[in-house]
Amino acid sequence: xxxxxxxxxxxxxxxxxxxxxxxxxxxxxxxxxxxxxxxxxxxxxxxxxxxxxxxxxxxxxxxxxxxxxxxxxxxxxxxxxxxxxxxxxxxxxxxxxxxxxxxxxxxxxxxxxxxxxxxxxxxxxxxxxxxxxxxxxxxxxxxxxxxxxxxxxxxxxxxxxxxxxxxxxxxxxxxxxxxxxxxxxxxxxxxxxxxxxxxxxxxxxxxxxxxxxxxxxxxxxxxxxxxxxxxxxxxxxxxxxxxxxxxxxxxxxxxxxxxxxxxxxxxxxx
Ligand SMILES: Nc1ncnc2c1ncn2[C@@H]1O[C@H](COP(=O)(O)OP(=O)(O)OP(=O)(O)O)[C@@H](O)[C@H]1O
Ligand SMILES: [Mg+2]
Numbered sequence: 480x481x482x483x484x485x486x487x488x489x490x491x492x493x494x495x496x497x498x499x500x501x502x503x504x505x506x507x508x509x510x511x512x513x514x515x516x517x518x519x520x521x522x523x524x525x526x527x528x529x530x531x532x533x534x535x536x537x538x539x540x541x542x543x544x545x546x547x548x549x550x551x552x553x554x555x556x557x558x559x560x561x562x563x564x565x566x567x568x569x570x571x572x573x574x575x576x577x578x579x580x581x582x583x584x585x586x587x588x589x590x591x592x593x594x595x596x597x598x599x600x601x602x603x604x605x606x607x608x609x610x611x612x613x614x615x616x617x618x619x620x621x622x623x624x625x626x627x628x629x630x631x632x633x634x635x636x637x638x639x640x641x642x643x644x645x646x647x648x649x650x651x652x653x654x655x656x657x658x659x660x661x662x663x664x665x666x667x668x669x670x671x672x673x674x675x676x677x678x679x680x681x682x683x684x685x686x687x688x689x690x691x692x693x694x695x696x697x698x699x700x701x702x703x704x705x706x707x708x709x710x711x712x713x714x715x716x717x718x719x720x721x722x723x724x725x726x727x728x729x730x731x732x733x734x735x736x737x738x739x740x741x742x743x744x745x746x747x748x749x
Contacts, residue, residue, distance in 0.1 A: 493521040493644060493676040494542065499551035500706070501537050512537050513706035515551070517695065521643070524670055524677045526687035529697030530739060534707025535680045538697075539648050542678060543569045555644060565589055568637030572649045574629040576621040582608065582632050583617040589640040607635040610669060627658035631665075638669065645670075647679045651686070663690060671719075684735050688728060691715055696738045703742065710738055 499515040502508050512534035519525050527535045540546040541553060544563040553560045555567060563569075576585050583604055590600040608617050611631035621629050630650060637645065651659040667690060670677055681687050687694045698710040713735055721728060 493523070493556060494519040494678070495552075495554045495557075496538075496542075497552045499538070499541065499548045499553060501534070501541065501546070502549040509701050510549075510706040511701065512708070514708050517709065517712070519676060519678065521676055522674045523693060524667075524679070524691045525693050525695060526691035527678065527680045527695045527697060528682070528684055528687050528735060528739060529707070529710075530700065530742060531682075532700035532702055532707070533697040534700060535697055536648055537707065539569075539646050539678065539680055542644075543567055543646050545569075565593060565640035566642050567644045567646055568640055568642035570630075570633050570637055570645070570647045570650045572652045574621070574626075574633040576629060576632055576636070578621050581618050581620055582613060582624070582635075585621070585632055586635045586639050589636060593640070603639045603641070607639045610638065610672075611635045611665060625658075627654050627662065630654065630662060634662075634666070634669070638673070638675075642675060645675045645677045645679075647677065649680055649682065652682065659686075666690065684732050684739065685723060688715055688717075688732050688735065689721055689723060694731075694735055696735055698738070698742045710742075713738075 494517075496515055496517045496519075500510065500513040502510045515534075515538060527538065529535055537546065541548050542555075542560070544560045544567065577588065580588065586607055587600050587604045590603050595603070608614055611634055613628060613631055613635065616624060616628065621632065624632070634650070651662055654662065663686060669675075679687075679690060692715050694713045694715060696710045696713060697707055699705040699707040713731065715731055717727060717731070
């Protein structure tokens with residue numbers, strides 16, 4: 480389970496997002512996201528929720544360095560983000576594995592690209608395959624694995640770069656409920672063990688409250704006629720070993736749900 484309720488460390492924010500906006504399609508295009516400001520301390524597990532089109536993936540792609548912001552500033556560990564970096568590992572819903580490489584070769588890919596010594600590549604590969612419980616499948620190809628196993632490989636591949644920030648966009652969205660729940664538990668453990676800062680986009684409010692110590696609720700989007708923005712940042716002051724049936728858990732879930740659905744109701748009646 481994540482480390483929750485601990486005092487905020489007196490270290491610089493891992494991620495500083497200041498008044499970020501994104502307009503797609505040139506000066507006359509759609510303002511997809513506007514005025515997004517958020518500090519994420521090192522070691523936090525932050526989930527981002529909100530209705531479809533509110534800008535969650537846009538924000539994540541900017542954090543990843545895949546997309547430039549139109550205005551505003553973004554720093555990770557005090558450095559401006561100017562492009563993708565192995566320091567910021569990204570996991571999407573579609574696993575993005577190299578189909579022609581085995582599990583071990585997929586996981587070793589990043590460390591090899593970084594020209595690490597052979598022993599270190601081997602150590603990271605073995606360690607991260609073990610961290611996601613795939614020791615017996617190291618020599619298989621992605622096509623020989625289930626969706627849940629492929630997503631495990633995708634996570635191990637990113638962790639092998641020892642990123643300080645893990646960016647995940649609906650990583651468990653395509654998985655069945657049982658596999659999803661197992662991977663949630665594994666991710667919480669990996670977060671606890673590595674202290675990596677995690678930003679995790681999900682459509683599941685329950686998943687967000689289960690995993691994170693803060694939930695960023697976004698609203699807006701083109702279909703609402705206003706740019707995507709942060710409506711509220713909800714603290715999740717729950718401890719480890721969370722119970723999804725506890726009154727505290729459900730109170731937070733209800734609050735977030737009302738923020739997400741209030742907007743849908745407003746739009747539907749307009
Ligand atoms: N490459 C693009 N070009 C033009 N518009 C885009 C592009 N990517 C996203 N948009 C628009 O920006 C807005 C935000 O999209 P984004 O994908 O960030 O939403 P989201 O919150 O991730 O949605 P979902 O929950 O459906 O994944 C939407 O209106 C979308 O149509
Ligand atoms: Mg998205």
